[in-house]
Amino acid sequence: MNIKVRVWRQSGPSDKGRMVTYDVKDISPDASFLEMIDVLNETLILGGDDPIAFDHDCREGICGACSMVINGVAHGPEKATTTCQLHMRHFKDGDVIDVEPWRAAAFPVIKDLVVDRTAFDLIIQAGGYISASTGTAPDAHAAPVPKKDADAAFEAATCIGCGACVAACPNGSSMLFTAAKITHLGLMPQGQPERDSRVIDMLQAQDDAGFGGCTNMGECTEVCPKGIPLSLIGRLNSDYRKAIAKS
C-alpha cells in the first residue's frame, strides 16, 4: 500500500506545532500502524530529518503507552483497539491519514505525539488503592467474593490507563478512568473500608490535576480500547453522593 500521513510535529512544549505531510510507500496491510510509523522514521533518519517521537512499549494492547489520535479518533477507526493493535489492512491504498497527539489540558504535549500523563498517577495516588501493607494479609480464602462481583470488578480493572477517554472528551474529563478504579475496588469486600474517602479524594485529585468536568457525552466509552462502559460513571456519582452525605 502507498499512503500519505499528516503528522503533528512539535519540537517541544514551547513550540507551536504544525501538521507535516509524509509519503509512506510499500506498506504491508499486515503491518501495524506503529510499524508503519517505524518504517517512516527509518526513512526520515537516513534523510537527515528528525524522526517522529511517539509513546509505545508492549505493542500488544495492554501497557497503555501508545496514544495517537488517528483521523480525529483516539486510537483510530477500529472499535476497542489500541493504536498498536490497529493494522494497516483497515486502511486503503492512497488514503491520507491524520495523526495527532492526545489533546487535553491535563496532558501537555512533550514532543510530537508524546504527551505527559502523570496526572493519571496523581489520581491513583489520592486513593486508587486498598491500604494493605505487605505481610498483613489474611488467607486468600478468608473472604469469599461472589463470582458476579469478582467478574464485574475484573472488567472495570482491565482499564489500561492510556487516556483515550480524556482525549476524546470535549471537556477533557477523566471520569471514565476514575470510575473504573472506583468500581473495581468498590465491588470487592476488601475495598469497603476506604470506599467513601477513596471517591472523595480521587475526585478532588482529578479536579486539581486540571481535568474537566463530566457532562455525560459518552465519547470516552466510544474510544475506550477495553470497552469500559459509561454506566460506571453513574456508579461513581452514586458512591460520591453517599460519601458526601455521610461526611
Add this chain to the structure above:
Amino acid sequence: MTNTDFWTEGEPVVDKAAPDGPIETRWERRKFAAKLVNPANRRKLTVIVVGTGLAGGSAAATLAEQGYHVKSYCYQDSPRRAHSIAAQGGINAAKNYRNDGDSVYRLFYDTVKGGDFRARESNVYRLAQESVNIIDQAVAQGVPFAREYGGLLDNRSFGGTQVSRTFYARGQTGQQLLLGAYQALERQIGLGNVEMNTRHEMLELIIVDGKARGIVVRDMITGEITTEFADAVVLASGGYGNVFFLSTNAKGCNVTASWRAHRKGALFANPCYTQIHPTCIPESGSHQSKLTLMSESLRNDGRVWVPKAQKDTRKAADIPEDERDYYLERIYPAFGNLVPRDIASRAAKNVCDEGRGVGPGGLGVYLDFADAIKRLGQKAVEAKYGNLFEMYQRITGDDPYETPMRIYPAVHYTMGGLWVDYDLQSTIPGLFVVGEANFSDHGANRLGASALMQGLADGYFVLPNTINNYLASGPFPKVTAASAEVVEARRQVEDQIEKFLSIDGDRTVDSFHRELGHIMWEYCGMERTEEGLTKAIGLIRALKEEFWTRVKVPGKGEELNQNLEKAGRVADFIELGELMCIDALHRRESCGGHFRAESQTPDGEALRHDDEFGYAAAWEYFGADGKPTLHKEELEFEYVHPSTRSYK
C-alpha cells in the same frame, strides 16, 4: 582451569548467604540470622530501585512501608506500564486448594525438575514457600482473580505440572498483579515515602569504596544527566530477550541497567539460558517489530497439530482427522499438549524442519480449539480465553473460533541474569538484583506461571527480609557529586552520548538491532552448535565494529531523543550477545532452553552432562574486546536428584 580462545576460567564463586541444614527451615533461619534495622533508623537509609515491574514495584512499595526512603526509576511514563503488565496466563502457588496432592515440596520439586537441574535448591524451596503468601497479599490488595460460584478462587493447570495450582485473572493476570503492586507503590508515593522518577533511564552504576552507592540517570525528556545516591541499589530491570530484536518483550525492554552493572564488576550468570515460548503469533513480514504471545494456558484446551504430509497446502478444515499429526500427544502421551515450554518449542521446530509447518514460509503449527468448543461449548471457551482469541483475530485477521490458530515459538523470557547469592545480593556489595534481572530460581528453563511468582516473591517477601542485613551496617559515609568515582561514572555516560551523536554514519540503530537479532536467532536460538556459535561470535564482533563506525543517531542529547536511547541499549545488547554465544559455546551439553545439537539422545531429546556442567556459569567482564572469565558455582542437589527429565 581452562583458557580457550574465547574465555578463561577463574576461581569458583560461592553463595555464602544460604544456610545449610534442613531445606524446610533454611529461609526461617536466614531471616532470624539477618541483622535488623531499627524502625527509627530506616528513614535515614535510602534505597534506589530501578524498574517498576512486579519485582521492582513490589520491592519499592514494601521497602517504603517498612520505613526506608526509596527512590524509584522507570523508563516508561508511568510505573504501571512495566512489561510485567503483559503476562497473561497466571501465577503458581502451592495452596493445594484443589486437594490434588500439591504442596510446597511439590512446587519446589516441579520447579527444580522443570529447570532441568540447573537452579539452586535453597532459592527454589524459598520461592515455593513464599508463593502462598503472594496470593494472600494480592487478594488483600483487591486483585480480582477468577473465582468460582462459591466465591472462592479458581485454579487452572499449566505446562510442566500435573496439579492445578495456577491462579489467574482471565488472560490478564500480569496486568492485575502489576496494578496491585503499582497501587501499593502509588500509595507510598502519595505518603512521601517513595520519590518516583518516570522517564528516567539508568546509564551507569556508581561504586564508592567497593560498594554500590548510586546510579547515573538520564532524564529522557530534557536529556539532563544526574547522579543519584543511596545506601543500596536494587536492580529490577527485567530480562534481556530483546537481544533477539524480535521477542515478546516490550519494545523498551533492555539489558542496559544490568549490563552496566556487569561492566562494573557484577557477575552475569547463565546468559545462554533463554526461553523460547511455544505459542506465539508467527511473523508476518519484514516490518515486524515484535512478536505477540498467546498464553500457554491455551494448551489446556487447544490441541497442537500439523499435517502428516509434507508441504500440505490444504486449509486446516480440509485436512481429515486421520491425516493430522497431534505430535505432542503422540510423542509425550503422559503430558500431551502440556509439556514444558522448551520441549513444546523444539517439537514445533522439528516438525517445521521436516517440511510439515503450516502458513507462509512453513513456519507455524496449528493450535486447534474445535474439540474444546464441541466439548465445553463456545461460551465456556470464550469465558476462559475470550481476550486472547480477540487479540489473535485483531493481529492476524483470522477468527480462531472458526479456524485453528497458527502459532510458532518466539523468545519470551531469559532465565540468566546477574548472579546473586541467597540474599539476592550480587558480587558488588550493596547491589541487589530481583525478578527476571537475576538468575537464581529457574535454572535452564522456567515453568509457566512462575515468573510472576518469582518477581513478587523477590519484591514483597525476600528482598525486604534480606536487604536489612546489609543496611544494618549503614548509613554509609555521604557520597557527593564531586567524589572521584562519581565524576568518572558521569563522564563515562556523557562520553558515550557524545560519541553516538558524533558518528553520523549511514545506518540506523534499528538496522543494527535487527541484524544482531538475526544472528542470535539463527545461531543462539532453539538449537545451537559449536560451529554456529563460533561463527556467530565472529559476526557479532564485526557488527560491533560496524556499529561504532556507521551508526546514525539523529538529534541532540538535551532533548527527548528516542534513537539516542535505543543506541545505548543496542550497544549493550551487542556485547551481551557475544557473551551469550560464548556461554552457549562453553556449555557442551543440552539443558532446558539450551539445546546443543551435539548433545542429544538417540530419539532427539536433550542430553545433560551433570558431572561436567552441574554448575551455574557466572561471567566476569574484561573489557569490550577482552576475554570474559568464567566463575563456576557448583550446584548441589540434596533433595531433588538429577534425573532425565521425561514427560513421555
